[in-house]
Amino acid sequence: MSMKAISSKDAAALDKDLMEIGGFSLDQLMELAGLSVSQAVYRVHPPSAGKNILVVCGPGNNGGDGLVAARHLAQYGYYPSIYYPKEGKKELYQRLKTQLHNLSVPFVPDFTEALKSADLVVDAIFGFSFGGPLREPFPSIILQMESTSVPILSVDAPSSWDIQAGPPKEGPGAKFMPQTLISLTAPKPCVKYFTGRHFLGGRFLTKSILEKYGLDCPQYPGVDQIVELGVDAEGRL
């Protein structure tokens, strides 16, 4: 199964529609998005493969998805830790932080140090609204994610990539290729440069929204909140 891509502009309009017409709150959408991220982590990297998950969160909603995912990962028995160098201002992010504090999930001050003991990194730095340029400390983080042997799962887009044009021609991110990507609601155009395992999450779209944005209807299996693209619901390529 493959799926049409949605532009950055349309993805923003779709999110707005979900809230203004669809009746969803950001709390709900982020909960379901983050839950789908946690299921993708479990699928590619079950706890038996190593429980130390370093979740790197950016200042916007992509980072919020990472915070939600980390909470679910803690409930699954992983030991997530959060690197959140530029905190967003929304009150929701503060509540998501509280939820993690209450599960004793640590917020770590040093990415380089945390990476040493990580079994997997969740890249929840930037999503479909990223327009560059990268500002500190993110160029350094991207460079480390480029060169590490620790597997990386990116949320919505590999951070540093242009949503339309893919990896930058040079500098941090030019050689960044996460092992796994989970697109939220629909793939972004940059997925054509992506060569790893690709999941879709965000099982809350309606027929009218799919039609409005010219998207295909993904076939999620069972009660799963994710579907692997390039593989059908029965797991066949």
Next chain:
Amino acid sequence: MSMKAISSKDAAALDKDLMEIGGFSLDQLMELAGLSVSQAVYRVHPPSAGKNILVVCGPGNNGGDGLVAARHLAQYGYYPSIYYPKEGKKELYQRLKTQLHNLSVPFVPDFTEALKSADLVVDAIFGFSFGGPLREPFPSIILQMESTSVPILSVDAPSSWDIQAGPPKEGPGAKFMPQTLISLTAPKPCVKYFTGRHFLGGRFLTKSILEKYGLDCPQYPGVDQIVELGVDAEGRL
């Protein structure tokens, strides 16, 4: 696996703690509770067993859980319909209704008529805060749920049952025994009168909340939002 029960008063205090100390919003908690209900439906009654699910919603948060569950059931490929004779006033319930309207999930005016074509009924009328007495139209609904051959899954408690003392001695509910019950966050004392399949949902408790209320830590398997009580994580009795 069995699990200690929580009183109605403690269940209310626990919900308050989750929001006031835990940083959760009602939107988030209801999303996860309703999601767990939908997973229990799928477990006991997969779509191949019949897709017409009649969700009966009461005026409070139990009804809200039912509305969320119905949305997820629609996403799983079921044909849910909603009977919602006394709508609650919270703005959230209106938004949950909008989400269902946008999925073309019908709100039906006649329970008796809807029951004729139902393959399963979700009883989301009353939860842990029920203190009786039943007011119309619910006595009639309970009587029909008592005598129907359509299987019933109750959310948090069989509606009409006293949360402490179980089924009423006489009148509507005296012979009400749903096939399935999903307890949310923790079983209520009335479960000792329940003889069907019993699930637990609400995978968001922290160690400190479990300790504060003297609850056991349930072992949810994998990424599941439900665990069957009386059966361990590997499915053994």
